[in-house]
Amino acid sequence: MARPGRELVIETATAACSVALVEDGVVIAALHETVGRGHAERLIPMIAELPGAGRADVIRVDCGPGSFTGIRVGLAAARALGLGWGVPVSGFSSLSLIAAAVADPPATLAVAIGGGHGELFVQRFRTAPLQPIEPVFSARPEAAARIGEALVVGGGADALVSARGSGEARDVEANAANIARLQDELVALPPHPIYVRAPDARPPD
Secondary structure, three states: OOOOOEEEEEEEOOOOEEEEEOOOOOOEEEEEEOOOOHHHHHHHHHHHHHHHHHHHEEEEEEOOOOOHHHHHHHHHHHHHHHHHHHHOOEEHHHHHHHHHHOOOOOEEEEEEEEOOOOOEEEEEEEEOOOEEEEOOHHHHHHHHOOOOOOEEEEOHHHHHHHHHHOEEEOOOOHEEEEEEHOOOHOOOOOOOOOOOOOOOOOOOO
């Protein structure tokens, strides 16, 4: 069942920067760019290009895991807009958003994206309906290769499948426009970072 009302969706946790405006479960506008490290420069202009400058009844923001900087950029923008518009802000996981993009998925699949320091962020999902099987974990490809899913998707899929020596890898990006495919509980996370492991740099005390 489609969620009623208008949702502004922000995705900056991965190499992509994407935004979408969803009304009663239907995507009415979306923008998606692969920017690498350019989230801070592109996010607000992209939101401004949406109908009504992205004004919505609720804001959904990608909380990670992924780029520490990208996660912070998205959360800061979502919180600021939520405060200014007087609307609620909730979060979702980058890995569930990637899993939702897979067409004709098998009963289970795994999502893997780069996690820095040679590691991957990995999570396994059931697909009917989409639900995580276990919490996300961070590991080097050879350690992550323990997972049994034949299909691995995401930017780290090739590395994981190569380490395992079997399976299918698909390089699927996170895209805000796929938010409508997520169950309600998967878009109702607290708007706080999902880091999995400690950030590489921390602000001074």
